[in-house]
Amino acid sequence: MNKSDAILHSRATKRPAFWARRPIGRLLTNFGVPLALLFTVALFSLLRPAAFPTWRNLDAILTLAAPLAVTALGITVVLAQGDLDLSFGSVIGLAGAVTFVALAEDRWALAWPVALLGGLLVGALAGAINGALIAYVGLAPIITTLGMSTALVGVEFLFTDQQTVYGNVPEAFTQIGRGVWLGLNVQVWLAGLVVLLMYGLMEQTELGRYFYALGGNREAAHLSGISVKAVRMTGFLISGLAGALTGVLIVAQSASSSPTAGEPYLLPALTAAFLGTSMFRQGQFNVLGTTVGVLFLGVIQTGLIMLHLSTAIINIVQGAVLVTAILVSRFGARP
Amino acid sequence: MSPPPLLDLRGLSKQYPGVLAVDNVDLQLWPGEVIGFVGKNGAGKSSVIKMLAGVVRPDAGTIMLDGHAVAPRNPHHANSLGLAFVFQESSVVPNLTVAEHVMLGLGFPRRAAALIDWRALHAQTRELLARLNAALDPAALVGHLSVAEQRLVMIARAIAQRARFLVLDEPTASLTDGEAQQLFTVVRRLSAEGVAVLYVSHRLDEIFALTSRVVVMRDGRVVAKAPTAELSRAELVAQITGVSGDRLRPRPSPPAATTELLRVENLTVPGRVEAASFTLHAGEILGIAGLVGAGRSELVRAIFGAEPGARGRIAVRGQWRSIASPRDALAAGIALLPEDRRTQGNLLNFSVRFNVTLAALSNHRHAPWLPLPSRRSEQVATQQLVERLSVRTPHVEQPVGLLSGGNQQKVVLAKWLHHGADVFLFDEPTHGIDIEARAAVYQVLEELAASGKGVIVISSEFGELAGVCHRALVLREGRMVAELAGPELSEAALVQACFGA
Numbered sequence: 034m035n036k037s038d039a040i041l042h043s044r045a046t047k048r049p050a051f052w053a054r055r056p057i058g059r060l061l062t063n064f065g066v067p068l069a070l071l072f073t074v075a076l077f078s079l080l081r082p083a084a085f086p087t088w089r090n091l092d093a094i095l096t097l098a099a100p101l102a103v104t105a106l107g108i109t110v111v112l113a114q115g116d117l118d119l120s121f122g123s124v125i126g127l128a129g130a131v132t133f134v135a136l137a138e139d140r141w142a143l144a145w146p147v148a149l150l151g152g153l154l155v156g157a158l159a160g161a162i163n164g165a166l167i168a169y170v171g172l173a174p175i176i177t178t179l180g181m182s183t184a185l186v187g188v189e190f191l192f193t194d195q196q197t198v199y200g201n202v203p204e205a206f207t208q209i210g211r212g213v214w215l216g217l218n219v220q221v222w223l224a225g226l227v228v229l230l231m232y233g234l235m236e237q238t239e240l241g242r243y244f245y246a247l248g249g250n251r252e253a254a255h256l257s258g259i260s261v262k263a264v265r266m267t268g269f270l271i272s273g274l275a276g277a278l279t280g281v282l283i284v285a286q287s288a289s290s291s292p293t294a295g296e297p298y299l300l301p302a303l304t305a306a307f308l309g310t311s312m313f314r315q316g317q318f319n320v321l322g323t324t325v326g327v328l329f330l331g332v333i334q335t336g337l338i339m340l341h342l343s344t345a346i347i348n349i350v351q352g353a354v355l356v357t358a359i360l361v362s363r364f365g366a367r368p
Numbered sequence: 369m370s371p372p373p374l375l376d377l378r379g380l381s382k383q384y385p386g387v388l389a390v391d392n393v394d395l396q397l398w399p400g401e402v403i404g405f406v407g408k409n410g411a412g413k414s415s416v417i418k419m420l421a422g423v424v425r426p427d428a429g430t431i432m433l434d435g436h437a438v439a440p441r442n443p444h445h446a447n448s449l450g451l452a453f454v455f456q457e458s459s460v461v462p463n464l465t466v467a468e469h470v471m472l473g474l475g476f477p478r479r480a481a482a483l484i485d486w487r488a489l490h491a492q493t494r495e496l497l498a499r500l501n502a503a504l505d506p507a508a509l510v511g512h513l514s515v516a517e518q519r520l521v522m523i524a525r526a527i528a529q530r531a532r533f534l535v536l537d538e539p540t541a542s543l544t545d546g547e548a549q550q551l552f553t554v555v556r557r558l559s560a561e562g563v564a565v566l567y568v569s570h571r572l573d574e575i576f577a578l579t580s581r582v583v584v585m586r587d588g589r590v591v592a593k594a595p596t597a598e599l600s601r602a603e604l605v606a607q608i609t610g611v612s613g614d615r616l617r618p619r620p621s622p623p624a625a626t627t628e629l630l631r632v633e634n635l636t637v638p639g640r641v642e643a644a645s646f647t648l649h650a651g652e653i654l655g656i657a658g659l660v661g662a663g664r665s666e667l668v669r670a671i672f673g674a675e676p677g678a679r680g681r682i683a684v685r686g687q688w689r690s691i692a693s694p695r696d697a698l699a700a701g702i703a704l705l706p707e708d709r710r711t712q713g714n715l716l717n718f719s720v721r722f723n724v725t726l727a728a729l730s731n732h733r734h735a736p737w738l739p740l741p742s743r744r745s746e747q748v749a750t751q752q753l754v755e756r757l758s759v760r761t762p763h764v765e766q767p768v769g770l771l772s773g774g775n776q777q778k779v780v781l782a783k784w785l786h787h788g789a790d791v792f793l794f795d796e797p798t799h800g801i802d803i804e805a806r807a808a809v810y811q812v813l814e815e816l817a818a819s820g821k822g823v824i825v826i827s828s829e830f831g832e833l834a835g836v837c838h839r840a841l842v843l844r845e846g847r848m849v850a851e852l853a854g855p856e857l858s859e860a861a862l863v864q865a866c867f868g869a
Contacts, residue, residue: 237740237741238739238740238741239729239730239733239739239740239741240739242722242726242729242741245718245722246715246718246722246726249715249716249717249718250711250712250714250715250716252711252712253706253711253712253713253714253715254715254726255674255693255694256672256674256694256704256706256712256713257694257726257727257783258694258695258697258698258727258787259695259726260693260695316717317717
């Protein structure tokens with residue numbers, strides 16, 4: 034689906050006569066969160082005119098958002114197919130640790146492309162095991178991925194001995210997390226590429242259609258001849274891969290690997306995906322929605338820190354803003 | 369001087385964007401009356417019922433109960449006014465017991481403080497069920513009951529509310545004739561006790577058997593009100609459809625072709641179907657009759673590869689095929705229109721186009737090697753099927769969940785016509801859909817047969833099977849007990865074979 038069609042689709046769920054009379058309602062329903070994002074940007078720009086609306090800050094916000102966007106897009110696939118993956122936080126940590134240990138000169142000292150591939154492979158493997166247990170054996174997604182999450186943390190500790198791992202790594206690798214290209218961090222360009230790929234996958238391919246079909250009605254999809262098991266498994270595989278890529282971005286930026294580096298991403302990624310359901314494809318997880326959700330979280334966080342508020346206030350405001358954003362879009366949907 | 373009506377609807381209207389769903393409807397019900405409330409899907413019946421239940425507010429008009437104007441605010445308020453509703457898609461809570469379900473929200477009997485007196489609750493429930501002649505265990509889980517039994521639970525609930533007015537919306541959908549007869553007995557008893565019943569059904573036999581007056585709605589208006597005895601079947605059909613056509617059921621033409629399309633040998637679904645064997649020929653419409661639970665759905669699902677434990681052999685066009693999944697079945701040339709269009713046939717949140725092309729998405733690739741569907745090509749194909757089957761939808765991007773039941777069924781039909789197959793399995797294709805949609809379904813069955821396909825139809829309505837099929841198999845408790853064809857194939861013979869009389 035292209036963008037205008039996505040809007041057409043969501044518009045089709047409402048009656049045209051109603052929209053004709055309530056243009057503001059339509060605007061809020063489809064674009065409530067993007068508008069809230071613009072409003073927030075404008076507000077912070079007014080409050081901190083010297084620091085917030087600058088190129089440097091844009092780069093900072095996008096760099097902060099990039100690793101989150103990658104893993105949030107992975108989880109979006111799993112959510113769209115009607116499943117849940119809670120293991121991606123640990124996948125981020127483990128894939129990062131494996132990549133870093135494989136690279137570090139005083140550890141395995143492998144070539145950086147090999148190490149990177151190894152990290153991604155670990156994520157894919159974790160996703161494949163999740164998928165196999167859930168789709169083929171028939172276990173419940175929540176408990177399976179929670180169990181996987183715990184196990185992966187254990188494996189990570191085997192590699193890192195629960196310590197933050199430092200070490201000399203090739204500059205070519207750290208460039209992935211620190212390099213600048215055309216004024217923006219390389220991570221931002223990579224995340225942008227992932228957004229494009231995932232958008233294409235979910236909106237333009239047969240596989241993407243099947244993910245949505247599974248989320249819509251798994252039984253009807255099965256009776257329509259879709260290989261439900263294979264499609265579900267692929268979803269978990271993508272989530273694992275995305276988590277692993279996020280892990281690689283994080284260690285490339287910090288040039289170190291700290292234990293449980295992935296955990297802080299768990300809730301924001303889920304939040305971004307759920308925020309995304311209020312945009313574009315109403316009520317459904319979708320790539321553009323998740324992306325805007327991630328940006329929204331990044332802007333709020335950076336802006337609030339710039340206002341020098343206490344952590345307590347930041348948490349309260351962050352929560353309130355999220356709920357308000359959803360409220361605004363729901364308000365528009367009310368007939 | 370007649371007594372005042374129990375319920376008096378005056379000038380009720382409801383405008384939805386773009387459509388006047390209910391247009392100035394007047395309707396009176398007296399205590400003890402059973403009124404047949406009929407009309408096509410979308411004629412406005414459900415909107416009237418929803419206004420009575422307080423689900424939607426009327427734009428104009430009043431609802432008078434015992435001569436006083438009332439305005440139901442929500443279903444709970446409507447219940448407290450003495451109005452009770454048993455809906456078509458009976459919304460039962462499967463993990464509650466019968467007793468819990470009957471009394472939920474009506475105030476459980478209490479012991480000290482807030483503790484529920486289970487013994488009294490079960491006794492009360494047993495008493496209520498006894499009034500319905502229903503031998504149900506109050507402690508049984510509702511989810512384990514048959515659809516018929518679940519409906520009895522809902523009716524028991526209505527009685528527990530001391531309802532004086534009861535709406536039954538398609539209560540016999542998916543009930544067998546025997547179960548339906550039991551329900552009629554209950555309705556007659558309630559009416560004898562002074563309850564006014566608004567009886568909604570597409571099955572005209574029931575309207576004639578059960579009701580004293582008929583109210584027909586069409587395009588939001590009441591177009592006819594008459595004592596049932598004064599109406600002929602043809603007149604009623606004419607009022608419902610607005611056309612005086614008599615060709616609502618096709619007459620079967622004898623099968624000419626003799627190519628064997630499907631051969632089933634010793635098909636067994638453990639505990640459900642026992643060693644079923646039969647053949648289906650090109651151009652043939654084969655009916656499968658049986659009571660609910662006789663194994664009909666399991667039989668066709670097994671042929672379609674959707675019953676994992678099934679054993680037996682299946683040949684399509686003379687070739688033995690290994691069918692372990694619906695995907696295999698489709699590859700072998702077998703398609704199934706499942707029993708429940710809402711939970712098995714359609715993805716309700718998705719568009720007509722999405723649903724119609726789902727099974728044959730690879731037909732719409734930009735290039736044969738590229739698994740990217742072309743939206744344009746999908747829209748064109750869907751539009752053609754929408755026109756061919758007269759699906760009532762504003763456009764092909766409309767979510768299927770917003771269409772009426774008959775049109776939802778047409779979308780499932782369109783999906784399989786679009787995919788194509790040699791053998792089409794239809795499980796209750798006319799369940800709960802209106803006369804017009806039925807005619808469309810029958811026409812598709814005929815056209816498929818005429819074009820040399822094989823068709824298998826399951827139906828709980830034996831008259832329908834006798835009218836549509838060339839041949840019918842009868843299942844009883846998982847076994848094939850009879851095969852009827854030609855002059856032997858009649859409604860009476862099917863009933864007899866099903867009940868083993």
